[in-house]
Amino acid sequence: MGGIRRGGGGGGGVGIRHLSKKAKATAAKYAERNGTAPPKKPAKPMREPSFPEGHGEKLWVFNHIEADHVLYSHEPYIRSHKAKQQMPYTGKKLVPSKLRKDYWRPLAMISFGEGLGPVGRNVFQKLREFKKRHELEWATTAQDDDRTQKMYNMSREERGKALNDQRGNSVADLAAVLSGVGKGNKMWIHPTQKLLKEEEAEGKEEQKADEEILAEVGGERQLREVTVYWANAQDRFYAREWSDNVTHVVGLPPMTEKERVKMEALMGINKAVEVKEEVSTEQPQPTVAA
Structure with missing residues (x-):
């Protein structure tokens, strides 16, 4: 009868590499204590996030004119691949598969001032977190909120449409965040x-x-002082109250030249204009009858 081999060689013997994770951790701990452990690799330095100049100084809020979806953006236009990340599944045929630009309108624009990009990015993060909680945690307050209690008696389609309507919640969230609500708020x-x-x-x-x-x-x-530009002056009354540091202005400010060029490059407006000019030059000139 063959015995059990415990050597480190071949033949199915039990070597050090076959130790369990717990045994390896114990061996490494004692090796480090005795000074026989190999030197640890130096930790990699953390990379500081790099943002373009002025990123976060302005924040745009967009609203769907039919379903009242709400999207947040750092730019005066919507990028479809980023916007879809803010739209959870609320029901069949209730989430648009494509973002039609004619269905979205700017609801408001928040200006934090020059050099306050980190503050704007912090507000952007908190607004998205609150929006996500409105859409996914509505059942946690069912016993306290009459509106949420009614949602249990709705059909799936009606409940999905109610969850898509985030315009009032977004304005109330904006008033709360600008007043300093939330842990780590940089306002x-x-x-x-x-x-x-x-x-x-x-x-x-x-x-x-x-x-x-x-x-x-x-x-x-x-x-911090902040200015909110409203496309519709009545939208700000969705919030019960606003803090004194917020200044309200009716009417959205015009885009800067840099923002306009960037939007045209994204939407391909310049290419469309060039093609139209080429076609117009190739058309034959009309002849005048004698």
């Missing part, structure tokens, strides 16, 4: 940051301690 400006920014503008090189700065300003944080 708040710390008094230390504000005072140091004022000192840098005045050319002072002295750096004061945080305690002295907080004592000067009273230790109260403030909200």
Whole structure:
């Protein structure tokens, strides 16, 4: 009868490479403690995200004129491959397979000011998170909300249409986020940051301690000023109240030259104009009868 081989060679013996994960972890722990473990590889430095200049300083909100879908964008136009990521499945034939540009209109534009791109991107993230919760977690508040309670008695098609209608929720979410609601909201400006920014503008090189700065300003944080441009002045009344740091303006501002050129390049407007001009030049000139 053959015995059990425990060598590290061939023939089916049990070697060190056949140890369990737990045994390998234990061996590595003792090797590191005794100083016989191989040196660890240095951790790779984290890459800082790179954004184009001005990305996040403006935020556009688009609304579907028929189903009241809501989409958020950093640009004054909609990119279909990115927009579909914001539209969950709510029912058969309730989510458009293609984005027709004539069915979407701008609802509002939020301007945060120059150099405040990180604040705009933070607000964009929170608005998308709130929108996702409205669409997927509506059943969690069924006992408290009468409107949600009625959704249990709806058919699938009616419930899907009700979930697609996010215009009122989006305006209310916008008012809440701009008022500083949410963990990690960058709409708040710390008094230390504000005072140091004022000192840098005045050319002072002295750096004061945080305690002295907080004592000067009273230790109260403030909200950043933001301007909301509305396509329809009545849409802002979907929110119960707005904080004092928000300024409302009726009418959307015109696009800048850079935004217009980028939109035309995306939609192929320049190519269409060039083709039209070529066709018009090739047409024969009409002759005048004698």
